[in-house]
Amino acid sequence: MIIRIATEGQYELTGQALAELDAADNAMLDAIQHADAQAFARHLANVLDIVRSRGRRLDDRELKESDLVLPPPDITLEEARDLFAGYPRDLAP
Amino acid sequence: MGVFSRMTTILKAKMNKLAERLEDPRETLEYSYQRQLELMQKVRRNLAEVVTSKKRLELQVVQLKQTLSRLEEQAKQALKAGREDLAVAALNRKAEIQQQIEGIEAQARGLEEEQKKLEVAESRLRAKVEAFRAHKEVVKAQYSAAEAQVRIGEAATGLSEELADVGMAIERAQQKTENMKARAAAIDELVASGVLEDRVNFGAPSSPVEQELAKLKASEQVKADLARLKQEVGQA
Numbered sequence: 001m002i003i004r005i006a007t008e009g010q011y012e013l014t015g016q017a018l019a020e021l022d023a024a025d026n027a028m029l030d031a032i033q034h035a036d037a038q039a040f041a042r043h044l045a046n047v048l049d050i051v052r053s054r055g056r057r058l059d060d061r062e063l064k065e066s067d068l069v070l071p072p073p074d075i076t077l078e079e080a081r082d083l084f085a086g087y088p089r090d091l092a093p
Numbered sequence: 094m095g096v097f098s099r100m101t102t103i104l105k106a107k108m109n110k111l112a113e114r115l116e117d118p119r120e121t122l123e124y125s126y127q128r129q130l131e132l133m134q135k136v137r138r139n140l141a142e143v144v145t146s147k148k149r150l151e152l153q154v155v156q157l158k159q160t161l162s163r164l165e166e167q168a169k170q171a172l173k174a175g176r177e178d179l180a181v182a183a184l185n186r187k188a189e190i191q192q193q194i195e196g197i198e199a200q201a202r203g204l205e206e207e208q209k210k211l212e213v214a215e216s217r218l219r220a221k222v223e224a225f226r227a228h229k230e231v232v233k234a235q236y237s238a239a240e241a242q243v244r245i246g247e248a249a250t251g252l253s254e255e256l257a258d259v260g261m262a263i264e265r266a267q268q269k270t271e272n273m274k275a276r277a278a279a280i281d282e283l284v285a286s287g288v289l290e291d292r293v294n295f296g297a298p299s300s301p302v303e304q305e306l307a308k309l310k311a312s313e314q315v316k317a318d319l320a321r322l323k324q325e326v327g328q329a
Contacts, residue, residue, distance in 0.1 A: 007214070061220050
């Protein structure tokens with residue numbers, strides 16, 4: 001699976017790492033729902049760490065569409081809430 | 094993966110909007126390529142802006158350090174004249190400015206980080222544009238084959254996603270730079286109008302505890318400076 005960390009680049013992740021990512025994602029979703037900024041930052045860092053350490057970094061010359069796009073590493077809880085709750089605000093024709 | 098898949102959807106919808114504008118695949122390719130070049134110019138402009146802002150902050154630090162030397166000299170003169178009260182006032186201002194310098198230096202380091210991120214984004218984009226340019230020429234040459242159209246779609250989608258991503262990186266760097274520029278302008282004004290002795294929030298700690306700690310640190314600094322200057326002017 002091709003995963004992009006927004007503002008950073010793409011990685012390829014397979015196997016067990018994907019299951020770990022899925023669990024970490026759910027924990028992060030819970031933190032967003034509970035508006036827990038500290039937990040959000042912790043889980044986001046964990047999610048990014050899984051992708052960076054277990055994934056293979058794609059060459060900058062490869063032109064591939066991502067299956068998943070993760071938020072930028074410096075995103076705040078407020079920005080994350082706004083980004084996801086605002087969908088599809090900026091897509092009107 | 095609720096959040097992630099939604100974010101993917103947002104990017105995909107933006108990409109589709111881009112692709113729908115033009116029907117001729119050759120035009121789409123050229124349009125995408127032009128967009129890439131424009132974006133690269135934007136990245137370079139932003140990089141230049143970040144570097145300029147960083148230099149401006151560094152210049153402010155130099156100016157404020159000159160003020161520090163002046164205040165030190167004033168405090169020494171006051172002590173020689175037997176006016177410890179004036180010396181303490183000058184040293185208080187000095188400690189305050191020292192803290193402002195620390196704040197500005199932290200911001201300059203922040204801009205340095207933004208600069209590095211933008212440099213990475215620029216290099217990534219340059220590699221993608223080069224790959225796309227080579228691919229575009231091949232696809233255009235093979236356009237008569239139906240197969241080529243599929244490959245155009247794949248290349249354009251991958252590139253559009255990169256466009257959106259690098260665009261986001263630039264936007265975030267720009268926002269941070271704007272904030273820092275606004276603060277730098279505020280300090281410029283304070284330096285120019287000579288009101289630096291008034292308490293300003295720039296670079297100051299935000300929480301009450303931090304403010305108390307900063308005051309404590311400043312007060313200790315003043316005491317240490319006073320003792321040192323007394324020794325220097327032979328009053329110790």
